[in-house]
Amino acid sequence: MRYLTIEQREALGAHIDGRAGALRDQIATALKQPGNSETMHLANHLAEIDDDAVADLETSLDIAAIERGLAELRALEGARERLHGPEFGVCVDCENEIPYRRLMANLGAIRCVACQEHFERTHANRRAGSI
Numbered sequence: 001m002r003y004l005t006i007e008q009r010e011a012l013g014a015h016i017d018g019r020a021g022a023l024r025d026q027i028a029t030a031l032k033q034p035g036n037s038e039t040m041h042l043a044n045h046l047a048e049i050d051d052d053a054v055a056d057l058e059t060s061l062d063i064a065a066i067e068r069g070l071a072e073l074r075a076l077e078g079a080r081e082r083l084h085g086p087e088f089g090v091c092v093d094c095e096n097e098i099p100y101r102r103l104m105a106n107l108g109a110i111r112c113v114a115c116q117e118h119f120e121r122t123h124a125n126r127r128a129g130s131i
């Protein structure tokens with residue numbers, strides 16, 4: 001199944017590269033913030049936050065932003081790898097085509113809107129409920 005044109009894939013690829021580059025810069029900047037040396041040891045600190053309820057609010061906000069950035073970056077890198085494959089733009093759940101407009105707005109999208117909503121409904125409380 002290959003419904004996106006080469007031009008559409010290349011346009012998406014350019015957006016992915018631009019967005020990924022901006023995210024890398026943001027993450028690098030956040031990690032290098034002066035006076036915020038804890039984020040230099042991000043992995044250690046993330047482990048601490050789970051046990052330490054009094055984690056500094058500002059630092060934990062920064063780390064949440066970095067985590068979101070890294071998650072998006074991973075999604076973008078996955079999209080980049082799939083970009084010219086036959087499965088790109090096809091919903092992983094229902095195998096329907098994901099509209100080009102949705103892909104442009106959500107470069108790492110791997111599901112159609114209906115399946116994404118279903119996924120979020122069924123997985124929404126997993127993190128909070130897994131303690």
Ligand SMILES: [Zn+2]
Pocket residue numbers: 091092093094095096111112113114115116
């Ligand atoms: Zn779907």
